[in-house]
Amino acid sequence: MAPLGLAGAAVVERLVPVLPSCDFLVAVGIGMAGGLWPAPAIVLSVTEGTLLGCLAGYGVAAALGRAGATLLLHRSARFLGLSLTWLDRWIEHYRHHQERISFGVQLTPTVRLLSPLMAGLLQANPRRLLLASAAGVDVWSTVFIGLGHAAAVHLPETNASVLAI
Known part of the structure; x- marks a missing residue:
């Protein structure tokens, strides 16, 4: 999966919460340890995809109006x-x-998915939402990608699905 594919996967992960982001990011870190992608491209791609997902959530909530x-x-x-x-x-x-809150909730599982919807409901400044969210997403992503990478490098015999749990 190229960096563009990682960004697309991050958008989907944000909008369809089937796979927890920490599991997705640990798997990305494992792929990075295998030499699939360089670290800067991974973090940038995941951040861009996550922020596109945030913007989409904001847009949907804003378009629905207060009641919707x-x-x-x-x-x-x-x-x-x-x-x-x-x-x-x-x-x-x-x-x-x-x-x-936009920064802090990006570091909180599950709740991080609701922040863009709250911002859209309140018609918050989307630029401020994205800047604060980007900082939180970078911290969140770097931690879990780093954990996946470190586990794959230092515990190569460990099953990747166990690392993601």
Whole structure:
């Protein structure tokens, strides 16, 4: 898979949460250890793909309007196992601390998928969302890609699917 394919996979991972991103990124790190891609291209591709997914989520929520975006967020939260009370509190926090939350939730499994939808619901500044999210995504991605790479290099006999768990 070329860097463009990694970006496409990151977009899909962001929009269709079937495979946890940490598993995807550990597998990418394992591929990097095998010499499939250079590290800078991997991080850049994954970040670009994830941010395109964020922008798509933002656009969908913004286009749906307040009622439609709220319904989408509530359904997404239930699907992800999050309480609606928790979600509503986070939406209110997001209204006042967009950059900090956009950065911080990128480091939190599951919740990271909802940030662009909250931003779209609130019609937040998409540039600020993307800049803060990019910083968080880079940290998240680098950690898990690095873990996959380190495990593959230092524990080559370990099964890759075990590393992703």
